[in-house]
Amino acid sequence: MTADVTTGLLERVEHRMRSLLSAEREAWAHVDERAVVPIDALSELIASGGKRIRPAFCITGHLAAGGDPDDPAIVAAGAALEMLHASLLVHDDVLDDSSRRRGLPTVHAKHTALHHSRGWQGESRRFGEGVGILVGDLALVYAEQLMSQAPVTAVREWDKLRSEVLIGQYMDVAAAAEFSVDPRLSRQIALIKSGRYTIHRPLVVGASVAGRADLAPAFAEYGEAVGEAFQLRDDLLDAFGDSAATGKPAGLDFTQHKMTLLLGWAMQRDESIRTLITEPGHSAEEVRRHLMDTKVPDDVERHIADLVDRGCKAIADAPIAPQWRDELKTMARRVAYRDA
Template sequence: MTTSPLESAGLRPRVDKALSAFLAGQRAHLLEIDPALAEVADAVSAFVLGGGKRLRPAFAYWGFRGAGGTDSDEVVTAVSALELVQASALIHDDLMDRSDTRRGEPSVHRRFELLHRAEGWRGTATGFGGSAAVLLGDLAMVWSDELLHTSGMGLAELARARPVFDRMRTEVTVGQYLDVHTQATGNTSLERAGKVARFKSAKYTVERPLLLGAALAGGGPEIFASYAAFGLPLGEAFQMRDDVLGVFGDPAQTGKPAGDDLREGKRTYLVASALAALDEAGRGELDGSLGDPLLDDAGVERLRAIIRDCGALAATESRIDALNGEALSALEQAPIDDEARAVLFALAAAATRRSV
């Protein structure tokens, strides 16, 4: 049986072990402050440890190895910090999108709404849940920084990594804002959809993790340039695959209700492609239904048909293939270790040909 690239070097269980140990320590610290914080610690731990492919730590780790770095528990701990950045982004994203579920479980804001109702507390459950999600997302981002700088990596390695890590966290945050801004303004251009995808997800999913690994290893300018040429198009392809799944994915596999992206009005590359291809009547129907939280299953099916029949789905799949080809060509030429190159090829396939 073929080993998943996410399991190479035993990485996934090692990442989970590092995260579990860190979160256990944080739980103990929170309980010293107040017993009410047990629910905060448990919610963050459940979110971080309850699922996820560990794709970002994998790209960072193999970026490190490809740049000449030597395996250690310390570097695994350092790259595990990316999972806390991911948790922060997803907790906030679910709140902004008013998503009910994540990975088949209640989203964080819904979890705290349920807690409020169960305890019969004052005020509104919705307000409490939203406030809790903002704060827990912020806490996960704060903890990402703490996990990186307490990983055991040397001061020189951390000093090289810090600018990459800081820039990545800025990019994902402003990318989230651009997503909200694009929905509010109704910008339907392919250029804008591509920019949102690039900064909200693409850069911090592949490119920045690779560069973080290269920085930890002390890689030179050629390594950085090669990783950027590989990572950015691959990250964009990853986000486009995610957008396709957000409209056409199976809820049993994605863990989110069917058509959620349509109800949320996300102006993705897929949707922008459809709006560019449709006639005036088709554009009016699609644009008029996007962002309708009451869109029923029949409405979702109708919008799916519009997107598929106008050729937007095929165009997006073609774009995913083109970006993937660009990325793989850059990886083939990268001056990196052959073992790392092979794993990165496999990770690229896992990122863009997934079904969940």
């Protein structure tokens, strides 16, 4: 029953996003053929799939709080979260110089290639990255439009979410540039830029739409623990995952010098890993072998298990129906042990 209701709402979220983009395209199509290019780029990204984790947690938070499944505000909030995620993905790909996303060329890579193939003026890379920035910004505008339909209490949580994820992104970029071994900072960045934004805040936004601010403390404790587990799984997938399954290049954290907890712990045990990552001439496979030799991936797996356990305990006494407590436990394991 819980799965059926959630699936139905996620389908409505999907329809809401696509309807908005379709209406925007229709409004701009008569102006000039160039006017629809950023809308089409965003539509292609939305249509390419994705796990829809943030709207799923938002909807679950709402339903667990006793919210009305027919409330259009929860559909708008879920769509806003996914549209924000699309914005961050496009910008992330520019920051990380990533060539593929969900098995397709990233927005900036596609438009860099287009500029080059047509022999346009200026630098192809600069053009492509400019398009990526603008498409990401456009998604932010649409996210704001959608969230404006939610109650004020949910918008307050949304404001916190947006500012902290961007500050967390900066911290991530700065830590990569400094490349200093600081596992404490790595965990803090994972929490701020990913954990809260992926699970904690969406849950609280959903509960806020239902008028249940009292659930915020339990959802925060659950969300931060499970959100960190989610990010650590992401780090492991980047290092050891199959790019055919993840839909993006493997080893990006290595090439971008991302100071993940995985790398931070590993470099505390084997200083040569720094050289493998920062100096040219070393392959990602070499880095992976050294990481395995440190046994740190096993430690990260144990830490993920502890975080999932902590998250499940955080909602053990939360004032929600048992079926939603079980659903949140299932979701915690699903995001922490995914393979893509």
